Every structure is written in structure tokens, then in C-alpha cells.
Amino acid sequence: MESVFKTAFPFIVSAVAVLIAFQGVLMIVAYTVLAERKVLGWIQGRIGPNRVGPWGVLQPFADLLKFIFKEDIVPDKSTKFVYFLAPLVALTCALLPMVVYPFGPRIADPLGWLLPYVAGTSFADSVTWVAEQARNMPLTIASIDVGVLFVLGITSVGVYGIALAGWSSNSKYSLMGGLRSSAQMISYELAMGASVIGVVTLAGTLDLNGIIYAQMHSPWYMRWYIIPQFIGFVVFLISAFAETNRVPFDLPEAETELVAGFHTEYSALKFALFFMAEYVNMFTVSVMCTVLFLGGWYVPGLSHLFNIGSIPYALASHVVFIGKICLFLFFYIWVRGTLPRFRFDQLMNFGWKFLLPLAIANLLVTVVIVYFLNS
Amino acid sequence: MAFEVLFFIFAGLAIASAVSMVWHRNPLYSAISLVGVFIALSCIYVTLAAPFIAAVQILIYAGAIMVLVVFVIMLLNLDEDQPNNRLNYLYAVGGGLGIILLAQTLFVFYAVMRAPNNVVDQAETAGRTINIGRAMYTEYLLPVEIVGVLLLMATVGGVVLARRLAQPQLELVVDNELERRDEGEKESEYRVAL
Numbered sequence: 001m002e003s004v005f006k007t008a009f010p011f012i013v014s015a016v017a018v019l020i021a022f023q024g025v026l027m028i029v030a031y032t033v034l035a036e037r038k039v040l041g042w043i044q045g046r047i048g049p050n051r052v053g054p055w056g057v058l059q060p061f062a063d064l065l066k067f068i069f070k071e072d073i074v075p076d077k078s079t080k081f082v083y084f085l086a087p088l089v090a091l092t093c094a095l096l097p098m099v100v101y102p103f104g105p106r107i108a109d110p111l112g113w114l115l116p117y118v119a120g121t122s123f124a125d126s127v128t129w130v131a132e133q134a135r136n137m138p139l140t141i142a143s144i145d146v147g148v149l150f151v152l153g154i155t156s157v158g159v160y161g162i163a164l165a166g167w168s169s170n171s172k173y174s175l176m177g178g179l180r181s182s183a184q185m186i187s188y189e190l191a192m193g194a195s196v197i198g199v200v201t202l203a204g205t206l207d208l209n210g211i212i213y214a215q216m217h218s219p220w221y222m223r224w225y226i227i228p229q230f231i232g233f234v235v236f237l238i239s240a241f242a243e244t245n246r247v248p249f250d251l252p253e254a255e256t257e258l259v260a261g262f263h264t265e266y267s268a269l270k271f272a273l274f275f276m277a278e279y280v281n282m283f284t285v286s287v288m289c290t291v292l293f294l295g296g297w298y299v300p301g302l303s304h305l306f307n308i309g310s311i312p313y314a315l316a317s318h319v320v321f322i323g324k325i326c327l328f329l330f331f332y333i334w335v336r337g338t339l340p341r342f343r344f345d346q347l348m349n350f351g352w353k354f355l356l357p358l359a360i361a362n363l364l365v366t367v368v369i370v371y372f373l374n375s
Numbered sequence: 376m377a378f379e380v381l382f383f384i385f386a387g388l389a390i391a392s393a394v395s396m397v398w399h400r401n402p403l404y405s406a407i408s409l410v411g412v413f414i415a416l417s418c419i420y421v422t423l424a425a426p427f428i429a430a431v432q433i434l435i436y437a438g439a440i441m442v443l444v445v446f447v448i449m450l451l452n453l454d455e456d457q458p459n460n461r462l463n464y465l466y467a468v469g470g471g472l473g474i475i476l477l478a479q480t481l482f483v484f485y486a487v488m489r490a491p492n493n494v495v496d497q498a499e500t501a502g503r504t505i506n507i508g509r510a511m512y513t514e515y516l517l518p519v520e521i522v523g524v525l526l527l528m529a530t531v532g533g534v535v536l537a538r539r540l541a542q543p544q545l546e547l548v549v550d551n552e553l554e555r556r557d558e559g560e561k562e563s564e565y566r567v568a569l
Contacts, residue, residue: 082403082407085407144426145426145427145503145504146426146427146429146430146504149427149430149431149434150426150430150433152434152438153430153431153433153434153437153438154433156433156434156437156438156439156442157410157414157433157437157438159438159442160407160410160442160445163442163445163446163449164407164445166449167403167449175449178449179446179449179450182442182445182446182449183446185442186439186442186443186446189438189439205504206427206504
């Protein structure tokens with residue numbers, strides 16, 4: 001029994017970690033939707049949802065129930081298998097990058113405080129063993145050597161969800177939306193990748209936690225990479241808007257031209273999956289922006305208040321991390337309430353003729369400076 | 376043990392996707408199956424301690440190249456391939472190539488079986504990003520440069536092929552300006568000829 005538990009322990013830990021992370025992220029995403037409706041309401045001089053629960057706080061759950069109980073309509077002439085596959089691909093690819101997010105710093109001894117309470121009882125040994133295993137616990141589900149590439153790769157596979165949804169619905173609005181979306185995401189991925197390479201050359205690693213530590217250990221005038229990589233930051237932020245199909249680049253679902261774009265023919269829970277995927281993608285790019293340019297969970301001076309590796313330090317860092325992400329999510333909503341939509345040719349020209357050369361120029365300058373700094 | 380089970384799962388997935396890619400007559404289904412092959416392969420790379428190759432496989436093949444292929448298939452709205460469209464002699468060519476591929480695979484198996492077993496030591500570190508970068512820019516610098524030049528040529532070729540000559544400008548026609556429109560057309564023809 002004991003040995004079975006010991007063998008299964010890493011898998012149990014991973015499963016629990018994945019569960020907690022998914023729950024947390026999905027709750028944040030649900031409340032992003034509410035925040036979006038509220039903030040848009042304020043920007044437009046309205047109140048926003050305020051019927052379900054006090055101040056409308058239960059609105060996301062009411063929406064979810066409605067999505068579940070709505071009739072699921074499948075178009076007659078659609079390609080059924082691909083039609084079912086598309087929303088799954090979209091949401092899976094949106095959720096997968098979660099396993100490499102650096103949610104906080106390592107905790108040196110997370111379960112050490114438990115030991116005095118269980119001393120003398122029959123399961124003291126097991127608890128001691130678990131506490132021993134939990135030493136130096138990272139607040140990341142999987143520390144991959146190539147975290148940045150992993151996130152970029154998985155989100156680029158997410159294009160299939162949208163493209164296939166547009167193709168399989170057998171509707172011209174959907175097809176136009178899907179085509180626009182794939183063209184747009186391919187174009188802006190280049191600028192995004194080029195702006196990320198600048199950060200990677202400065203940090204010298206592709207590991208997301210490693211990038212945060214590299215920012216911690218750099219001189220004070222570039223503690224956050226937004227300072228040396230300001231152009232990269234701007235390019236990344238703009239391409240992030242395009243990658244997530246958000247205003248002002250929401251051409252794949254331009255209401256005034258394409259009804260609802262690639263998800264015109266989707267209803268009920270399948271539509272909800274696309275909807276969730278869009279907001280989870282917003283969360284992902286916010287995490288990337290925070291980690292690459294704003295130091296992730298790191299705040300200068302926090303180590304003077306708490307000991308590094310203690311539980312309060314990790315909690316405070318985690319709260320700061322979520323706070324920075326919320327800042328970006330608010331920025332998204334703010335822009336949506338402010339800017340009109342681009343035209344498609346403007347979008348393409350902007351991406352290829354302005355953003356990409358800017359990102360490459362930034363990359364060249366960065367590489368030269370890093371070379372001379374290191375030599 | 377766990378890695379062997381994973382290997383057989385992903386290898387089976389890769390082979391199943393590959394068979395489905397060849398089997399389907401609808402080009403879009405074939406493209407999706409090919410994406411499945413790439414994803415299964417990258418999972419195998421991860422179990423072989425080569426995370427960089429795995430990530431690049433997903434990023435470039437599944438994320439960029441196949442998206443373009445799917446994009447083109449959707450844009451051209453290709454019909455299903457009919458059996459009578461196929462050229463019969465291609466079966467012979469395909470069979471010949473298949474036999475050559477099988478022979479190569481068997482030769483690789485043979486070579487791997489005969490190889491001394493100490494290669495495994497490198498496997499722990501060889502897949503890491505820093506080692507790949509170092510090898511690419513020291514030991515294999517010349518091939519990297521050649522590939523770079525090749526890609527540049529491909530880019531220039533693409534630009535040349537896609538570039539159009541200056542199109543005649545469409546002009547707003549007002550009733551009493553028909554004559555001027557004729558002159559305009561002549562002028563634009565002249566411009567195109569230039």
C-alpha cells in the first residue's frame with residue numbers, strides 16, 4: 001500500500017495541480033467576461049449586468065447554465081465530425097499552455113508547519129515523507145526547458161479550431177471568418193515571435209521561470225524587460241490583440257460584415273467552448289506579456305518584507321502575478337471600448353509592412369547590444 | 376517501462392494518422408491527419424528528452440506549414456479526388472519508392488542493433504536548447520549558412536512570382552468624358568506594355 005502510494009505520488013500531485021490551475025484560470029476567465037460587460041457598460045454610460053446576484057456577480061454562472069440548457073443545433077449540410085472537432089481543438093489548445101505558467105516562486109518547505117501537529121499520531125511517518133517530497137516546491141505544473149516555444153506552438157495550433165469551424169459549418173460567413181482568422185494569425189505570429197526573441201536573447205533561456213529569474217538578476221535599470229525591450233513590448237502587445245481576435249483586430253467575427261464570423265453556425269455549449277477559448281487565450285497572452293516584459297511574479301523590494309522561499313512570499317508574489325495579468329485583461333477591455341475595427345487590407349499592411357520590420361529591427365539592435373555586453 | 380508504453384501509444388497514433396492521411400479522398404481530412412502525425416511525433420520527441428525539437432516540430436510543421444496548407448485547401452475549395460483521375464503508372468512509382476523506404480528502415484534497424492550501446496549517455500543532454508544552438512553555430516555552421524541562403528532564395532523567388540505588373544488604374548467615368556476615358560485606356564495599355 002505504502003509503496004503504491006509512493007509510486008503514484010508524482011501523478012497525484014500533477015493531477016491535483018492541474019485541477020487547481022484549471023479551476024483557478026477558468027474562474028478568472030468567467031469573471032473576465034463579467035468584468036468586460038461591466039467595464040464596457042461604464043465606458044458607454046450604462047450599468048451592465050446587475051440582476052443575477054448582488055452587483056451581478058453570479059452572472060457568469062447564469063450564462064453557463066443557459067449555454068448548457070440551450071438546444072444544440074447542428075446545420076444539416078455541415079461536415080459533422082470536423083464540426084464537432086473544431087470547438088474541442090480551440091479550447092484544448094487554449095488551455096494546454098497552462099501547464100508551463102510560472103504562478104509563483106518556489107516554496108522551500110510548504111508542509112513543514114504541519115509536522116508538529118501530527119507528531120506522535122499513526123500517520124506521522126507518511127506526512128513527514130510527503131513534506132520531504134514537497135521541499136522546494138515550484139508553483140509551476142511542468143518546468144519545461146522550452147516553455148516559451150511550447151506556449152507559442154500550442155497557441156499556433158489553436159488556429160485549426162477556428163479555421164475548421166469556418167470550413168465545416170458550410171456557411172459563407174463562417175468560411176470568410178475562418179479564412180480571415182487563419183491569415184491574420186499566421187501574419188501576426190511572425191511579429192510576435194520576433195518580439196519574443198529579443199527577450200530570449202536578453203535572458204539567455206527559453207524557460208519562463210528562467211526568464212523571470214534573469215530579470216531579477218539584471219541590473220536595476222532593466223529589472224523589468226519592458227525597459228530595454230519597450231519596442232518589443234509594444235509589438236508583442238499589438239500582435240497579441242491580433243492573435244486573440246480582439247478589437248481592433250476582430251475581423252474574423254466582424255458583426256457588421258460576417259454576422260458572427262467563424263462561429264455563426266454554432267449554438268449552445270459548442271459556442272460556449274469557442275467563447276471560453278477566446279477568453280482563455282486572452283489570459284494566455286496576458287501571462288506571456290507579464291512574464292516576458294513585467295517580471296512575472298517578481299516585485300522589486302518584496303524580498304525585504306518576507307523571506308525568499310517562505311509561504312507568505314510565495315502568496316504575495318502570486319497575488320502580484322495575478323494582479324499584473326488583470327491589468328492586461330483590463331487593458332484589453334478598455335481598448336475594446338475605445339477603438340473601432342481595422343479594415344482587412346489595413347490589418348495586413350500594418351502587420352507585414354510595419355510591425356514585422358519594426359520587430360526585426362528591434363531584434364537586430366538587441367542582438368548587437370547583447371553581443372557587446374557579453375564580450 | 377512508462378516510456379515504452381508512451382512510445383507505443385504515440386507511435387500507434389502516428390501510424391494510424393499516417394494511414395488515415397493516405398486513405399482519405401478529401402484533401403482537408405488528409406491535412407488534418409498529417410497534423411495528427413506531427414503532434415504524435417513531437418510527443419515521441421518529448422519522451423526521447425528532446426523538448427526543443429518537439430516544440431519546433433509543433434510550432435513550424437503543425438502551427439505554420441500545415442495551417443497554410445489547410446488555408447489553401449479551404450480557399451481553393453478542392454473537391455474530393457476521384458479514383459479515375461489517378462494516373463495508373465503512379466502506383467508502380469509509389470510501390471518502388473515504398474520498397475526503397477522499407478529497405479532504408481531495415482538498414483537503420485540493422486545499424487542501430489549493431490551500434491555500441493554507449494550512445495545513450497548523450498541522449499540526456501543532446502536535446503537541450505543550448506546544446507543544439509552551440510552545435511549549430513560551431514560544428515555545423517556551414518550547413519546552417521547554406522540553408523539560410525536557400526531560404527533567402529526561396530523568399531526572393533516568392534516575391535518575384537507573386538509580384539504583379541502595375542495594373543491600369545480604374546477611373547471614375549463622367550458622362551461627357553468618354554473620349555478622355557479612351558485616351559486613359561490607351562495610356563494605361565502603354566504603361567502595361569512598358
